[in-house]
Amino acid sequence: MKFGTKAIHAGQExxxxxxxxxxxxxxxxxxWQKSPGDNKGFEYSRGTNPTRQALESCLAALENAKHGLAFSSGMGATDAVLxxxxxxxxxxxxxxxYGGSYRIFTKVFANYGIKFHFVDMTKAENVKQHxxxxxxxxxxxTPTNPTMQIVDIKAVAGIAKERQVLLAVDNTFASPYLQxxxxLGADIVMHSVTKYLGGHSDVVMGALMVNDDDLYKRLWFIYNACGATPGPMDSFLVLRGLKTLHLRMKAHCExxxxxxxxxxxxPKVDKIYWPGFIDHPNHDIAKKQMRDFGGMISITLKGADLQETYRIASSFKVFSLAESLGGVExxxxxxxxxxxGSIPKAEREKVGVTDNLLRLSVGVEDIEDLLEDIKQALS
Incomplete structure (x- = not known):
């Protein structure tokens, strides 16, 4: 079954x-149970709900995985992995x-004796060294948030398998349509479903997809026991959003x-971060592991201080100044x-996240209107 057909039909009868x-x-x-234990697989909606179950089956199919789990947010999904x-x-x-990932790593799980190494992952050998x-x-x-670094998933997966280490990939920026x-060998795929999968900026949700049955059981226990599961209305909205994922992603990419x-x-742009350019670091890897390069772009403004960056960011009329990404707008x-904002300034600036950097989530509006908006905001 091809991707567009799966997006519309997988898991749904x-x-x-x-x-x-x-x-x-x-x-x-x-x-209702006919007798104790006779529950047809459903007993309490924190653990299982038919609407959410249909969504999880569809999400798994889109990532070519056996199992899917939906969470009440992307951070809820990340929390379960940790x-x-x-x-x-x-x-x-x-x-x-992503700043939220850095925050939960350093401010929550580090307090429980888990150590995190933040390394340049654009070279797989850097992973091996740590x-x-x-x-x-x-x-x-990969691509990373917000400087669009590209990590070679297959190479890192080979290192992880050799050392019997779990590999989790946050696939939010690419979506399963592109990657x-x-x-490529990952054990776990995580999505902030809030973004491209939902696609309409009206749902907060996360998801995990896995192939390994034992790993799924371990994650399902955490999912059910800790309770960060979404309700049926949100699950329905994402199912509806998924039906146009392939159409939306084509427009985002174009x-x-x-x-x-x-x-x-x-002339007002100093640096641009978009993996589709030949001179983008690891462009060849992006070309190999992605089907297109997406609608996420970051730029730094030439000669702009913080106040000038604020002024420009507030000058857009079609682009909305807001957090999140991946919606039609x-x-x-x-x-x-x-x-x-939760990442210390020195750590941010090491990788180019400077005061004059702006991140664009390009929607599916008419391209002429988007270009005119950028022209007037940068004028």
Whole structure:
């Protein structure tokens, strides 16, 4: 089954009671049992709900995985992965990382005796150099947030397998339409479903997809026991959003390419980060492991201080100044003051997350309107 067909049909069957084509919203917290234990797989909606189950099956199919788990947020999904670890365990992760991931690593799980190494993951040998007998997890983003670094998933997966270390990949920026980490050797794929998978900026949700049955059971126990699971209405909204994922991603990529090419030669732009350019670091790897290069672009403004960057960020009319990404509408974000504010200044600046950096989530509006908006904001 091809991707677009899976996005519309995977995990979803007509309702056996009414024949409804769309998966019903099973707005119930509990389920009738004919006798104790005779629950047809549903007993309490924290653990299982038919609407969420349909969504999880669809998410798994899109990532070519056996199992999917939906969480109430991307951070809830990340939290569940980290709960696989024990005090004394170590994690290798990237030095360019979503601020929320950095925060939960350093401010929550570090307090429980888990050690995190933040390294340049654009070279796989850097990962190998930091592995020791305590390493239990490698966590990568690719493309990274916000400087669009590209990590070679297959190469890192080979290192992880050799050392029997779990590999988790945050696939949020690419979406399963552009990249499938499990096919490249990852053990766990994480998504902030809030972003491209939901696609309409009206749901907060996360997800994990895995192939290994035992790993799924361990994660399902955490999922059910700790309770960061989404309700049926949110699950329904994401199922609806997924039906147009392939169409939306094509438009995100087309608009992203045109805007990246326009910004690359703009006199007000100092640096541009977009993996589709031949001179982007690890472009060859991006070309190999991604089907296209997406709609996420970051730029630094030439000669702009913090106040001038604020002024420009606030001058857009079609792009909205807001956190998040991946919706049909275009957004502009100032990472230093918004999504990456929890990362210390010195750590941010090492990887180029400077005061004059802006991140664009290019939506699916008419390209002429987006280009005109950028022109007037940068004028």
């Amino acid at each position: 007509p309702d056996p009671t009414t024949g409804a084509i769309m998966t019903p919203i099973y707005q119930t917290s509990t389920y 709960k696989l670890l024990s005090p004394g365990d170590e994690v290798i992760t990237g030095d360019d990382l 592995i020791n007998s305590n390493t239990k997890l490698i966590w990568i983003e 499938n980490p499990i096919d 608009n992203g390419r045109q805007i990246a090419e326009f910004l690359k030669t703009h 275009s957004l502009i974000n100032h990472p230093v003051s918004m999504t990456h």
